[in-house]
Amino acid sequence: MELYHNITINHYLALSAVLFGMGVLGILFRRNAIIMFMCIELMLNAVNISLVAFSKMWNHTDAQVFVFFIMVVAAAEVAVGLAILMMLYRNTHTTDTSVLNNLKF
Amino acid sequence: MLSEYAFWFLSFVAVFSAAGMIFSKNPVYSVLSLIITFFAVAGHYFLLGAQFLAAVHIIVYAGAIMVLFLYVIMMLNLNKLEEEKRSIWSKSLSVATGGILMLVLLAAVRRTDELNAIAAGEYDAAMGLTQNLGNVLYREFLMPFELASVLFLGAMVGAVYLSKKELA
Numbered sequence: 001m002e003l004y005h006n007i008t009i010n011h012y013l014a015l016s017a018v019l020f021g022m023g024v025l026g027i028l029f030r031r032n033a034i035i036m037f038m039c040i041e042l043m044l045n046a047v048n049i050s051l052v053a054f055s056k057m058w059n060h061t062d063a064q065v066f067v068f069f070i071m072v073v074a075a076a077e078v079a080v081g082l083a084i085l086m087m088l089y090r091n092t093h094t095t096d097t098s099v100l101n102n103l104k105f
Numbered sequence: 106m107l108s109e110y111a112f113w114f115l116s117f118v119a120v121f122s123a124a125g126m127i128f129s130k131n132p133v134y135s136v137l138s139l140i141i142t143f144f145a146v147a148g149h150y151f152l153l154g155a156q157f158l159a160a161v162h163i164i165v166y167a168g169a170i171m172v173l174f175l176y177v178i179m180m181l182n183l184n185k186l187e188e189e190k191r192s193i194w195s196k197s198l199s200v201a202t203g204g205i206l207m208l209v210l211l212a213a214v215r216r217t218d219e220l221n222a223i224a225a226g227e228y229d230a231a232m233g234l235t236q237n238l239g240n241v242l243y244r245e246f247l248m249p250f251e252l253a254s255v256l257f258l259g260a261m262v263g264a265v266y267l268s269k270k271e272l273a
Contacts, residue, residue, distance in 0.1 A: 025203025
C-alpha cells in the first residue's frame with residue numbers, strides 16, 4: 001500500500017532491513033565496545049522505523065507508543081551499558097573486547 | 106512528489122552515515138555519523154506523520170544518548186584508537202555474514218507483496234500529534250508507563266553502583 005506518493009510500505013521495510021543489517025555487520029566487524037554499543041542503538045532504530053511505517057499503514061497509534069517504550073528501554077540500557085564500559089576500561093585499560101577471552105574455550 | 110525525493114534523500118543519508126559510523130577509525134567521528142543517522146531517521150518519522158516521535162527522537166537520541174557517548178569517550182580519552190589486531194580473514198568473514206543477513210531480510214521483504222494489496226484507509230493526520238498520543242499513552246498504556254519509571258530507577262541504581270570506584 002502507498003504510504004505517500006510512490007513510496008510503499010515495502011520501501012520502509014527495505015530501509016529498516018538495510019539499517020538492521022548494517023548494525024549486525026558493525027557488531028561483527030568492530031571490536032571496540034563503544035562502536036558495538038552504537039551498533040545496537042542503530043538496530044533498535046531500524047526496528048523503530050518499520051514500526052512507525054506500520055503505524056501509518058494501519059492508521060493506528062499503538063505502534064507509535066511501542067516506539068516510545070523502545071526509546072525508554074534504549075535510554076535505560078545506555079546508562080547501564082556505559083557504566084559497564086567504564087568498569088571494563090578501569091579493569092583492562094582498553095575498550096577492545098578481544099582482550100576479554102577468559103570464557104573462550 | 107517532494108516527499109518521495111525526501112524519502113530517497115533521507116534514506117541515503119541514513120545508510121551512508123551508518124556506514125561511516127561502522128568504518129571510521131576515530132570513535133568521535135563514529136558518534137557524529139550516528140547523530141546524522143538519527144536526524145535522518147527523525148526526518149523519516151516526520152514524513153510518516155509521527156511529529157511527536159520525531160521531536161522525542163531528536164531530544165532523546167541526539168540530545169541525551171549521544172552526548173552520553175561523547176562524554177564517556179572524553180572521560181576515557183579515546184580520540185585515538187589503537188589498531189585492531191585482527192586477521193583480514195576474520196574481518197572479511199564478518200562483512201560476509203552481515204551482508205548475507207541483510208540480503209535475507211531484503212529477500213523476505215520482497216516477498217511481502219500482499220501488504221501492497223491492502224487498501225489505503227482513511228488517514229487521520231492528527232494521529233501522531235502529542236494530544237492523540239498522550240490520550241493513548243495515559244489511558245490504554247498507563248500501567249507500562251508507570252512500570253517504565255521502575256525500570257529507570259533500576260537502571261539509575263545499577264549505573265551508579267557499577268561506576269563506583271571500588272566495588273564492595
